[in-house]
Amino acid sequence: MxxxxxxxxxxxxxxxxxxxxxxxxxxxxxxxxxxxxxxxxxxxxxxxxxxxxxxxxxxxxxxxxxxxxxxxxxxxxxxxxxxxxxxxxxxxxxxxxxxxxxxxxxxxxxxxxxxxxxxxxxxxxxxxxxxxxxxxxxxxxxxxxxxxxxxxxxxxxxxxxxxxxxxxxxxxxxxxxxxxxxxxxxxxxxxxxxxxxxxxxxxxxxxxxxxxxxxxxxxxxxxxxxxxxxxxxxxxxxxxxxxxxELYGKNRFLIVDLEVDAKIEVQGAKLIKEEGKRKWIQFDREKISASELIHQLSNRYEIRDLTIEEPEIEDIIRQIYEQGLSI
Incomplete structure (x- = not known):
């Protein structure tokens, strides 16, 4: 019991x-x-x-x-x-x-x-x-x-x-x-x-x-x-x-600091925010891995620094309330 x-x-x-x-x-x-x-x-x-x-x-x-x-x-x-x-x-x-x-x-x-x-x-x-x-x-x-x-x-x-x-x-x-x-x-x-x-x-x-x-x-x-x-x-x-x-937090965020400001174009991801040389890129980890995305960016741009962020649990809960739960 x-x-x-x-x-x-x-x-x-x-x-x-x-x-x-x-x-x-x-x-x-x-x-x-x-x-x-x-x-x-x-x-x-x-x-x-x-x-x-x-x-x-x-x-x-x-x-x-x-x-x-x-x-x-x-x-x-x-x-x-x-x-x-x-x-x-x-x-x-x-x-x-x-x-x-x-x-x-x-x-x-x-x-x-x-x-x-x-x-x-x-x-x-x-x-x-x-x-x-x-x-x-x-x-x-x-x-x-x-x-x-x-x-x-x-x-x-x-x-x-x-x-x-x-x-x-x-x-x-x-x-x-x-x-x-x-x-x-x-x-x-x-x-x-x-x-x-x-x-x-x-x-x-x-x-x-x-x-x-x-x-x-x-x-x-x-x-x-x-x-x-x-x-x-x-x-x-x-x-x-x-x-x-895992189910509702598929979208991750790659924050990239470039050496020189440039217009970011990436396949399989989405630019959601930018502040000068700093760019926020959202990607679905089931469609493209972080390493693939970083490789793609490093071949095109000079990168000073980068960080990967997981979605906040608060955002996930809000998403469940708004869209319903499907498990």
């Missing part, structure tokens, strides 16, 4: 229908009509222990709703969820002890208390043994540098500091599963890299299973090998990230 099992879950909401005008408002007092909104529509997947999975989709696709059902916050309208053998909404306390959750735009620390006091409170909430607590705090201090703001009230922390503290708080009780919802939102490059490295480390060294929802495609590329792509509450793709890149 997989660590996480999701079988045909659906989540529906009944939203009151609003009538226009005063008469409509009066009518709704006596007879209210409802509209059914389907947030998650017959989703199934399983996740093995130790996996890091990217769970992605556009706004309103059903990502956060799914995570809330997995954590026990929401109850599915239909279908079955088991997290390490537990049904989350029926056994919320037991489930809470085995999971850690970080919502990028929310906070689980006490707003007006010094940061260290929040950790002390969580130690008591989760009944963490003293030795284990000290060891975890030493690790978080070493990797995340949270000791630099121990005495600072949470409300005074910068976004990057707050995120580091939140991730440490989510892992303080040694959960086997970590749910990350937009963990690097609004952070600078240095803070993002620090958090990504930490997530990789706890996955590798502790075997923590990570489910990551994000709009930052760099998070997906650097942290996960598997991607579950959803749209309008349904799973569009569940598989290797590399396969998506």
């Amino acid at each position: 997989s660590l996480i099992e999701v079988k045909h879950i659906t989540k529906q909401y009944q939203i009151p229908k609003r009538e226009e005008g005063i008469i409509g408002a009066l009518k709704s007092l006596f007879h209210r009509e409802y509209i059914t909104k389907i947030a998650v529509d017959d989703i199934s997947f399983s996740i093995e222990a130790g996996e890091m999975v990217g769970y992605i989709g556009p706004n309103g696709a059903g990502k956060s709703t799914t995570i809330k059902m997995l954590t026990g916050i929401l109850v599915p309208t239909s279908g079955e969820i088991r997290v390490n053998g537990l049904i989350p909404y029926r056994e919320r306390q037991k489930n809470a002890k085995q999971i850690g959750v970080v919502f990028g735009q929310r906070i689980q620390l006490w707003w007006d208390l010094p940061t260290i006091d929040s950790f002390e409170l969580l130690k008591r909430v989760y009944q963490i043994p003293e030795q284990r607590y000290k060891m975890n705090m030493e690790i978080f201090t070493e990797i995340l540098g949270i000791d630099e703001f121990y005495q600072t009230p949470v409300r005074q922390l910068s976004l990057g500091q707050r995120m580091r503290a939140d991730i440490a708080a989510a892992l303080l009780h040694d959960p086997i599963i970590l749910f990350l919802d937009e963990p690097t939102i609004g952070l600078d490059v240095v803070a993002k890299e620090k958090i990504r490295n930490f997530i990789q480390q706890i996955n590798k060294e502790r075997g923590v299973t990570v489910i990551l929802t994000t709009h930052d495609m760099a998070d997906i590329e650097k942290l996960t090998k598997r991607m579950i792509l959803i749209d309008q509450g349904r799973v569009m793709y569940d598989g290797e990230l590399a396969k998506i890149k």
